[in-house]
Amino acid sequence: MTPAELSQAVLTAVRDSVEAGDFSAPVPDEVTVERPKNKVHGDYATNVALRLAKPAGRPPREVAQVIAERLAAAPGVAKVDIAGPGFLNITLDAASQGELALKIVELGAAYGTNDTHEGLRINLEFVSANPTGPIHIGGVRWAAVGDSLARILKACGADVTTEYYINDAGVQITKFGASLQAAANGRPVPEDGYVGDYIGDIAKKITDEEPGVLELPDDEQLARFKERGLELMVAEIQRSMDEFGVHYDVWFSEKSLHDSGAVGKAVDRLREQGHVFEKDGAVWLRTTDFTDDKDRVLIKADGETTYFASDAAYYLDKRDRGSEVAVYMLGADHHGYVNRLRAIAAAAGDDPNRNIEILIGQFVKMLRDGQEVRLSKRAGNIITIDDVIDWIGVDAARYSLARSNTDSTLTLDIDVLTSTSNDNPVYYVQYAHTRMCGVLRQAADRGFDKGAAEDFKPGLLTAPQESDLLGALGEFPRILATAAELREPHRVARYLEQLAGTYHRFYDSCRILPMGDEEPTDLNRARLWLAEATRTVIANGLALLGVSAPERM
Template identity: 70%
Template sequence: MTPAELSATVLSAIRASVDAGELVLPADVLASLEVTVERPKNREHGDYATNVALRLAKPAGLAPRDVAALLAIRLGQTAGIKSAEMAGPGFLNITFDAAVQGELARTVVQAGTAYGHTDTFAGTRINLEFISANPTGPIHIGGVRWAAVGDSLARILRASGAEVVSEYYINDAGTQIDKFAASLHAAAHGRPVPEDGYVGEYIGEIAAQILQLNPGVLTLPEDEQLSVFRTTGLRLMTDQIRQSTEDFGTHFDVWFSEQSLHDSGAVAQAMDRLREQGHVFDQDGAVWLRTTDFGDDRDRVLVRSNGETTYFASDAAYFLNKRDRGFSPAIYLLGADHHGYVGRLKAIVACAGSDPNKDIEVLIGQFVKMLKDGEEVRMSKRAGNIITIDDVVDWIGVDAARYALVRQSTDSNITLDIDLLTKQATDNPVYYIQYAHARMCSVKAKAAQLGIDKGAPEDFDPSLLTHVKENELLGKLGEFPRVIAKAGELREAHQVARYLEDLAGDFHRFYAECQILPKGDLELPIGLTRARMWLAEATQTVLANGLSLLGVSAPERM
């Protein structure tokens, strides 16, 4: 029985008590009631506990212990529940029959890759935008964090039933692109890049590619040369970014060009729509959006007095585009240096007539640094003074990088220790989890050598799984669907990572205390061997499913 099934069972007991006149509850309380069950820290208190009696006491006009006593009787008569006992001021401690608890192993194995998936967010269309760095250089270490976290969040939300479009906003308009083109142009001529331009070996590499693709470009008038370097350079750099993210296991459904908003007239149309709603005004020759009406610290310029459109106008048009595509919420994942954008984006949403507390979410990711031999690594030879996504992959690999970047809350600064993350030892968290998966694969391979298999579903006897470590492992497996749903609700991919570490620990302890296969003179009843093989395979399934949500592989050998 999963936690969700137990919650439904408790709710049914409450409804039955109401129908029998034992409990009197207002209709609205009963209609909106959600039952929460938790694994108690002290396993002597049962398999699960709930505080629902404490919550119902006031509307029922009874003492909490009286409510708990009524529910304990009904739950104790429910098939599959060994006991339901009142505790403390009104808690209910529930213990399953071994067969009911063990049945979860069969449920997990038969569900396979679908186990853990729910319909929690069914009907929700989410636009998840992340990285979105200027295409003026490789993705740096901050963007690498969002490449891991953003892609994992997309997977988690989809597993929870949401329709998710992952999106990269290509900032291919504005002065930074002009500086990028000028840097490429200078490199092609063998001149130093402009003082405020871009440096690094990649500039020379892209410039050389442009010359190869356009052999006569340097004979053109200078403005035409710059146009070629701008257009071709952007395409080549964007292609590199796209390839790097794909190599990192991060896929984007949409690559959205900022320049396309200008070319299509969407920016002008957005300003017209906002003006119609009364939020645009003209002053000192410029066009402004009155964002102070919605909590911004100052009004924002849409068009400068020289006629130049600002990035803020593009942001407004981009949000309206997302809204027109039917997304709610639009989730933005931004770096630590973008705190000031939060209020501005919410003000845009409010000016557009949407709900800034519902239709947009902004997550801020803190800084990342890398250590090698105890010293901070600060530079990349190819990209100059930044560490790139390709550097991270070269140093520690995709699996270790993705896992290490996801396992901490995005609210926290993190440090990646290259030496630790490339070490095959249990203090390396990704190795610890992958080793648990590989260990189970090894058990299956050894069983095959011995001519043993787990048998057909009807050969599985869940009542044999009575050891305390089996119980703990089954309880952890049952939590997986709820962990995914909670991670999606809170936008916290690290909750899946920490769950996997706990699950791996439970498996390693089970493996140490519960013999799975015959060994030497130590024989086991075939029924117990098969039951434990089902439990091991269920754990293998959940580990693989969880690692997949984080974009990390589940190797069969280590």
């Protein structure tokens, strides 16, 4: 019996009690069951009686008693106890609890998926670093978190479009082109330009492709370095993302908003909503009507549109493409964007509490030999995505970057993340997976397997460590749904670490394979089912984080 099935059984007991006139109260849409911290309180607990007592006009323990009598008769329930003011502590029979292993193995990659976000169309934009240099460590964090979040939301039924916003319009692109031009001509990079070996590399590639580019007039030369340099830098970013296992559905050009007239149309649409005004020759959006700290300029007095106007056009474009929710994942230096983006949504007539979400990620530091690593030879003054991959590998990078709440600064220790010890969280989880694969291989080498489903005897899984492991496996769908709802992929990673620890304790206490020349028993086979179920859940969880589940290490 899964937690979801038990929840439904409790809900049925409540509904039957109300329909029988045992008490009168609105039947809830759902009932939550949780694993109690103390094992003596049973396998699961629910506070449904406390929730129903007030509308029923009855003491909670009386309501609990009525529900308990009906629930105790449900298939798979061994007993129901009433604790404290009216909590229901539920103990499942061993066979019912053990059947979960069979269900997990049969469902395979589908176990844990749910419909909590069914039909919700989400545009998920993450990283979106300026295409003027390699992806830096902050962007790498969002690459790991954003891609994991997309996978989790899809597993919960959402229709997700992942998107990278290419900031290919504005002065930063001109500075980038000027930096390339200077490098190609052997001149110092402009004071406000971009530095690092990558600038020289791109400049050389352009001059190798087009030997005559340096013979062009200065303004034409600059235009060519801007255009081709941008193409090469975007291609480099795409290559890095691919190597990191991140594949976007859409690469969206800011310049296309200007070329198509979308920016001007966005200003007109906001004007129709009544929130645009003119002052000092400029066109403004009255964002202070929507909790922003000041009104924002859309069009300057000289007729030039602002970045804010592009932001407005981009949000409207996302909504026009059918996204119900536009999720922006921004860096730690973008706190000021939260209210202004929410104001755009509100000014457009949307609900800023539903149609737009802004997630802010904090900084990342890397340590080696106890000292912070600050510089990259290639990028000059930042740690790049390629540096991270070279130092610790894709799996360790993705897992470690996604396993912590993005509200906090993250420190990655290169020495720990390249070690084969339990201090390395990704190694700890992956090792649990390989350990299970090893057990299954050993069983096959000895000529037996877990057997057919109809021969599985779940009632034999009665040891405390087996019960703990089954309980932990049953939590996976809830963890996944919560991670999607709160936009927190780290919940999946932390769950996997706890599950790996629970499995290791089971493995150390409950012998899976027979000793020596002993013939395998039904208990050995039942434990193989449990090991295979655990392997499945860990593989599913790692896949959601974009991390491999190796069979050997």
